[in-house]
Amino acid sequence: MDSPIDNGPIRRPPERKRTQADQDKEDDKARKKAQEQLVQSWMDRLQLISVITTFFAANEAQLLGITTPSVDPESTDKILQTSNAMLASSLVLHSFSAVIAFIGAFVLVTYKLKEEKREELDNHEADGPMSRYRDKDGIYGVGSLRRSSPPTELLKAAHSIAVATAFVGFIFVVIGIICYIWAQQPRSVSIFSSATLLICILVSLTVVNPLQRAEKLIYQKS
Numbered sequence: 001m002d003s004p005i006d007n008g009p010i011r012r013p014p015e016r017k018r019t020q021a022d023q024d025k026e027d028d029k030a031r032k033k034a035q036e037q038l039v040q041s042w043m044d045r046l047q048l049i050s051v052i053t054t055f056f057a058a059n060e061a062q063l064l065g066i067t068t069p070s071v072d073p074e075s076t077d078k079i080l081q082t083s084n085a086m087l088a089s090s091l092v093l094h095s096f097s098a099v100i101a102f103i104g105a106f107v108l109v110t111y112k113l114k115e116e117k118r119e120e121l122d123n124h125e126a127d128g129p130m131s132r133y134r135d136k137d138g139i140y141g142v143g144s145l146r147r148s149s150p151p152t153e154l155l156k157a158a159h160s161i162a163v164a165t166a167f168v169g170f171i172f173v174v175i176g177i178i179c180y181i182w183a184q185q186p187r188s189v190s191i192f193s194s195a196t197l198l199i200c201i202l203v204s205l206t207v208v209n210p211l212q213r214a215e216k217l218i219y220q221k222s
Contacts, residue, residue, distance in 0.1 A: 056173065060087055
């Protein structure tokens with residue numbers, strides 16, 4: 001039998017060197033992914049606030065229907081008037097918080113639609129998404145740089161306002177419920193309900209402080 005022909009070591013084709021264009025494409029993909037995660041994070045926060053505050057507003061509207069007297073409201077007890085004032089104020093605050101969160105989410109949806117249209121326009125260009133373009137000032141640049149950043153300042157403001165109004169509204173609704181109990185229930189029931197609220201506050205403070213310290217330790221270690 002003929003021995004196999006030895007053609008020597010197999011030569012592999014040289015590896016293709018990374019070019020600046022390849023690096024730009026990878027950077028563009030990473031930047032796009034980071035922006036998508038940021039937008040989704042803001043969207044989740046605002047949607048959660050909107051859902052929670054809408055739920056509170058619906059319950060407060062039902063409570064107002066229960067606490068509102070059928071007789072002349074001016075002739076009712078001052079404590080009951082305080083209860084209705086707190087519940088009505090909490091309804092306004094939670095409704096306002098839901099609207100602010102909805103506006104923030106709507107801004108994000110508009111931003112995502114604009115970015116999708118802009119990306120579609122880039123993909124139809126001759127040189128792909130990294131092609132050069134000329135903006136309205138006549139300055140040339142890379143196509144990926146046309147992607148704008150999310151309106152983080154506006155989102156932070158909307159988020160802060162929504163959270164603050166929701167928190168104040170929650171305090172008002174708790175005060176309104178306690179006032180209604182004092183106005184309509186026997187003294188023993190009122191005292192027990194107030195003590196229950198005080199215990200809840202103390203437990204919350206006891207739990208929140210260790211959690212904050214643990215969070216600080218985690219951040220320091222990381």
